[in-house]
Amino acid sequence: MNRHFFAAAWLCLFYGTGASPALADESADTSHLRVLAGSCAACHGTNGNSVGGTPVLAGLTPAYFIARMQAFRAGKLDSTVMHHHAQGLTEDEITLLADYFSRQARVTSRAPTAENH
Amino acid sequence: MQRREFLKLMSAAIAAGMLPTTVKAGQARGRVVIVGGGYAGATAAKYLRLWGGEKLEISLVEESHTFISCPLSNLVLGGSKKIGELTFGRNGLDHYGIRRYEHTASFINPEQRIVMLTKAGTSLMMPLQYDRLIIAPGIDFVWDRYPALRDAAGNPLTPLRDAEHFGESPQPRIPHAWKAGAQTVALRRQLEAMPDGGTFVMSVPKMPYRCPPGPYERASQVAFYFSRHKPKSKVIVLDENPDIVSKKALFLRAWNELYPGMIDYRPNNVVTEIRENGGQDGFRVKTEFDELSADVLNVIPPQCAGDLAQGMDNVDGWCEVDFMTYESKVVPGVHIIGDAVSSALPKSAHMASSQAKVAAAAIVALLSDAPPDPQPVFANTCYSFVSDKLAMHVANVYRYDAQKKIMLPAEGGGVSDRASEQESDYAQWWAKNIWSDVLT
Numbered sequence: 001m002n003r004h005f006f007a008a009a010w011l012c013l014f015y016g017t018g019a020s021p022a023l024a025d026e027s028a029d030t031s032h033l034r035v036l037a038g039s040c041a042a043c044h045g046t047n048g049n050s051v052g053g054t055p056v057l058a059g060l061t062p063a064y065f066i067a068r069m070q071a072f073r074a075g076k077l078d079s080t081v082m083h084h085h086a087q088g089l090t091e092d093e094i095t096l097l098a099d100y101f102s103r104q105a106r107v108t109s110r111a112p113t114a115e116n117h
Numbered sequence: 118m119q120r121r122e123f124l125k126l127m128s129a130a131i132a133a134g135m136l137p138t139t140v141k142a143g144q145a146r147g148r149v150v151i152v153g154g155g156y157a158g159a160t161a162a163k164y165l166r167l168w169g170g171e172k173l174e175i176s177l178v179e180e181s182h183t184f185i186s187c188p189l190s191n192l193v194l195g196g197s198k199k200i201g202e203l204t205f206g207r208n209g210l211d212h213y214g215i216r217r218y219e220h221t222a223s224f225i226n227p228e229q230r231i232v233m234l235t236k237a238g239t240s241l242m243m244p245l246q247y248d249r250l251i252i253a254p255g256i257d258f259v260w261d262r263y264p265a266l267r268d269a270a271g272n273p274l275t276p277l278r279d280a281e282h283f284g285e286s287p288q289p290r291i292p293h294a295w296k297a298g299a300q301t302v303a304l305r306r307q308l309e310a311m312p313d314g315g316t317f318v319m320s321v322p323k324m325p326y327r328c329p330p331g332p333y334e335r336a337s338q339v340a341f342y343f344s345r346h347k348p349k350s351k352v353i354v355l356d357e358n359p360d361i362v363s364k365k366a367l368f369l370r371a372w373n374e375l376y377p378g379m380i381d382y383r384p385n386n387v388v389t390e391i392r393e394n395g396g397q398d399g400f401r402v403k404t405e406f407d408e409l410s411a412d413v414l415n416v417i418p419p420q421c422a423g424d425l426a427q428g429m430d431n432v433d434g435w436c437e438v439d440f441m442t443y444e445s446k447v448v449p450g451v452h453i454i455g456d457a458v459s460s461a462l463p464k465s466a467h468m469a470s471s472q473a474k475v476a477a478a479a480i481v482a483l484l485s486d487a488p489p490d491p492q493p494v495f496a497n498t499c500y501s502f503v504s505d506k507l508a509m510h511v512a513n514v515y516r517y518d519a520q521k522k523i524m525l526p527a528e529g530g531g532v533s534d535r536a537s538e539q540e541s542d543y544a545q546w547w548a549k550n551i552w553s554d555v556l557t
Contacts, residue, residue, distance in 0.1 A: 031478040032490040034168060038474040039495035041554040042467045043547050051553045053546025080533060080540055081512050085496050087529025088514025093494065111549065112205040112556035115183045 154179025254423025
């Protein structure tokens with residue numbers, strides 16, 4: 001944190017601004033997208049590899065993903081839950097998620113080890 | 118990377134008219150220790166490896182050998198799940214190269230960045246050094262805000278909070294069953310042993326507490342069991358809150374349709390005294406307004422951040438964090454995630470795992486000399502079961518508000534139209550998917 005602050009402060013000497021746009025770069029976007037996509041995992045599995053019951057998102061073509069999400073968003077597709085999520089996302093986020101999931105490899109998700117209790 | 122080297126690189130980059138633009142997996146270096154292996158802690162450990170690459174040293178400290186899911190554990194009370202179906206090992210995380218310690222984290226020295234571990238039954242202390250520490254301590258109970266048990270004559274039983282009556286023992290007479298496990302099973306057995314025509318009384322603490330809709334789901338599950346096996350029995354809910362705090366219309370509709378006349382819901386009801394029932398089984402429970410008998414009594418006590426976070430909490434007992442990194446506002450270098458966090462976010466398993474992912478991504482950035490995401494966004498879906506086969510949800514996207522510095526629900530979120538079998542199916546798959554995501 002200190003290190004970081006120091007670096008940012010140092011950059012400000014050159015750019016004369018506290019909120020350096022130079023540091024709000026693609027790395028932040030990447031981490032932003034990972035976290036957003038990561039929150040889909042509770043229902044759709046790690047990186048979109050559902051163990052069942054919900055669609056596998058990994059490897060979907062972006063156009064299909066976007067069409068489905070836009071339809072949920074517009075209420076043109078019946079859904080129980082997905083319209084609540086689609087309506088909370090921006091157009092850009094839907095496009096980024098479509099790209100993210102299209103790049104994920106399809107793998108078989110695993111179940112955790114059952115323990116006798 | 119040392120600061121001097123980093124600055125040297127930055128200066129070269131600027132001279133060349135370019136700036137570093139991406140964090141590549143594998144660039145992050147350092148030691149991250151995670152204490153707490155529930156939904157939040159286990160997720161953080163896994164995603165630190167997935168996003169941070171091989172050069173991070175990741176240690177997960179959790180004293181209990183098994184992971185027992187709180188989500189779905191009310192179904193054990195209803196009888197449609199066994200606790201064993203919710204009980205898992207954490208060895209599915211071993212292939213990520215995470216060092217697991219089944220130890221207790223006894224204390225933290227934030228100046229030296231050391232966590233001291235102890236092992237039950239031994240006096241050995243083991244220090245673990247960290248660059249970043251994540252604690253996911255879950256909740257503890259605030260027993261002293263709860264009335265002590267008295268005998269039938271009204272004399273307090275001593276010691277006041279002995280484990281036979283309340284507390285963390287496996288089978289107290291008044292189980293909280295608010296951490297899934299032995300007490301969940303104990304409460305189910307008490308319900309099974311209760312004769313038809315008996316009364317189950319449960320109390321709900323003031324918000325915030327773990328799992329906002331959980332108490333109302335519990336009332337539904339007990340009513341489900343009674344409706345099938347003990348139809349003359351009653352459920353009384355004594356709620357300290359002025360109203361049902363989550364999915365209100367959905368719960369009321371389900372109670373009316375499925376269990377007419379069985380659930381007696383009483384808002385603004387703070388339990389003021391609990392007495393033994395004078396030679397009979399059960400208890401007398403007094404509130405400001407009522408006095409009633411309980412054959413089976415379930416107090417869900419007021420809650421605060423788990424033990425290890427104490428000292429990092431605010432006056433209300435919860436931990437304030439920076440929502441971009443989940444770093445404690447009190448102790449630098451320590452990130453706090455899950456139910457212990459002070460926020461308006463619902464204390465749910467999905468929320469805990471999302472917070473873990475934000476913290477993991479931020480720590481990877483910080484240990485790569487890169488800025489954390491300034492605008493985290495994530496989703497939360499939370500299901501509640503009103504019978505064995507009917508469930509409903511609340512779902513929202515949450516977005517960081519840079520001015521208010523908190524996570525706010527985005528437009529478009531909401532609840533089910535009504536409880537349905539389809540959503541019950543989704544809820545069961547939600548559990549299987551999140552268990553796979555968190556534990557493998």
